[in-house]
Amino acid sequence: MKFIMFSLIFFLLGILMFFFSLLFYYYDIIIMMDWEILSFNSMMMNFLIYLDWMSLMFMSVVMVIFSFVMLYSVEYMFNDLNLNRFIYLVLMFVYSMFLMILSPSILSIMIGWDGLGLISYCLIIFYQNIMSYNSGMLTILCNRLGDISLILSMCYMMIFGSWNLMMYNMIDSFCMFLLIICAMTKSAQFPFSIWLPAAMAAPTPVSSLVHSSTLVTAGVYLMIRFMYFLNLMEFNYYLLMFSSFTMFMSGIVANFEFDLKKIIALSTLSQLGLMISILSLGYSDLSFFHLLTHAMFKSLLFLCAGVMIHCLMDNQDIRFYGGIFNKMPFVSSSMLISIFSLCGFPFFSGFYSKDLIMEIMLMNYMNMFSLLLLLISTILTVSYNFRLILYLYFSNLNVNCYMNFVDSNFMNFSMIFLMLMSLFFGKMMIYMFFYSYLIILSLINKLMVLFLCFLGLNLGYLIYSMSFKLSLYMIFFNSMFYMLFFYKYNYIIFYSFGSNFYLMFEKNFIENKFSLMFVKLNYLFFLFNYNKINMFNLLKFFMIMIFMIIIFV
Secondary structure (H helix, E strand, C coil): CHHHHHHHHHHHHHHHHHHHHHHHHHCCCCEEEEEEEEEECCEEEEEEEEECHHHHHHHHHHHHHHHHHHHHHHHHCCCCCCHHHHHHHHHHHHHHHHHHHHCCEHHHHHHHHHHHHHHHHHHHCCCCCHHHHHHHHHHHHHHHHHHHHHHHHHHHHHHCCCCEHHHCCCCCHHHHHHHHHHHHHHCCCCCCCCHHHHHHHCCHHHHHHHCCCCHHHHHHHHHHHCHHHHHHCCCHHHHHHHHHHHHHHHHHHHHCCCEHHHHHHHHHHHHHHHHHHHHHCCCHHHHHHHHHHHHHHHHHHHHHHHHHHHHCCCCCEHHHCCCHHHHCHHHHHHHHHHHHHHHCCCCCHHHHHHHHHHHHHHHCCCCHHHHHHHHHHHHHHHHHHHHHHHHHHHCCCCCCCCCCCCCCHHHHHHHHHHHHHHHHHHHHHHHHCCCCCCCCCCHHHHCHHHHHHHHHHHHHHHHHHCCCCCCHHHHHHHCCCCHHHHHHHHHHHHHHHHHHHHHHHHHHHHHHHHHHHHHHHHHHHHHHCHHHHCCCCHHHHHHHHHHHHHHHC
8 A cells, every 4th residue: 555655656757856946947957966975175075966857757767657566566576575575675675866967967877877787786676596697697787887987987086176067168078978978888888788688687667767768768867867978978879879779679689589578678769879869869858758768668568568568477489479459458559559559650658759850850960871770770670670570460470379367457547548658648749849840841751651660660570571590690589689698708707707817816815824923923912011901901902902802905
């Protein structure tokens, strides 16, 4: 009952934040609160809170999605003994995200960033099996690369005297490079993309929250916030190339994947590449627009997939899903709406952001390679989604087709609002915030999006009709262009090196040489001052020795 109350409170707070963001936008209000924690010489350590329409809007979306995910989790994980631990972990995860959203200071961003990484690891290993453990280790090791670059940028910015990035007119290129690497690891851009499909070992409510509006969008939001510095540097071209290739790679891999949750995770990867592509061209507001609409329909897509997996005895292979529309009409309809919104079909929520982004890209100055990757990735997006629809609704390979599907109240209720947002949120946002773009295109370019959707439908049916055997190119696609083996073997190499270093240094030097030296010193000291230490000064003597050891180490 308390979790349902939590859900209601967060939903009402999210609606309140939405109206506050409208107020801040129309009256152009910005509030910055500064709390000085410590200052030494010319360096000030401040805790900052920065409130504008963008941060409030993002917080409202996170709160609304979190409220429905919590309501969904109450029934989805009803039989789990660790439900309380799960809910509190998700609460801590959302609070870490709020800390990152509200602060322009690298110090408080670092606290929220580390909180996201650590709690996501705890959520991925929630089921406590070897697959969850391996996925969690892969996730946290990839994310630690970005954390290292954030720590380095924080140390580097001590030269300039402040960690508040909003106070700078320009920033050093090396520091901006470190921030871009940090954002790319958290948003799973190439070559750090492998952790995102691996993180699907977490429970489905976690996937719905993490891969729609919180963890993976943290890097995109960080770059949107500091877009001014990105425009001053020469990194836009390289960022466009990496994000375009990420879209292309995730689209190809998703067309040959059979795990339902991994297909949805790869679609998230593709949409993140689209957000960073338009961001690298200088349109941060369009990237933010697609981030918000994507959060709505992607969370709904994960919740629908979770109900299907729950009813089919935790089976995630789409080859065993067939005729599911007859068994679960409401969930299937909601999933179709979210898939159409993801593909960018006209007059769904995702259409308004994706179509505007495609038109801006066709109008803009782009190199031919990135433009071709964008168009091919759009075809591949429609292709793997149409293939997923064919497997879920029209296939006859379902071995569980005569199962008794139990309808669930909380799960279905939590999807109603998100389904409405997947239908109307994009239209509402484009009239409120993003209606001021002048698009001048020829008729061929304007109709190109519909033509790409038609090509994607044909390609999806072709791949669905083909039968694939385990071969070299299937291993190539399923390992995400051999990235899985690269990270796995490097992890094994570094782990074995670390183990040998541990055995060589700690076991031999510290325990055998270092400890024996202090034992001999203690023995000599006792012999010299035995009468004084014997009764009264034993505790003081050991405290002094421990302090000397700490200083030496």
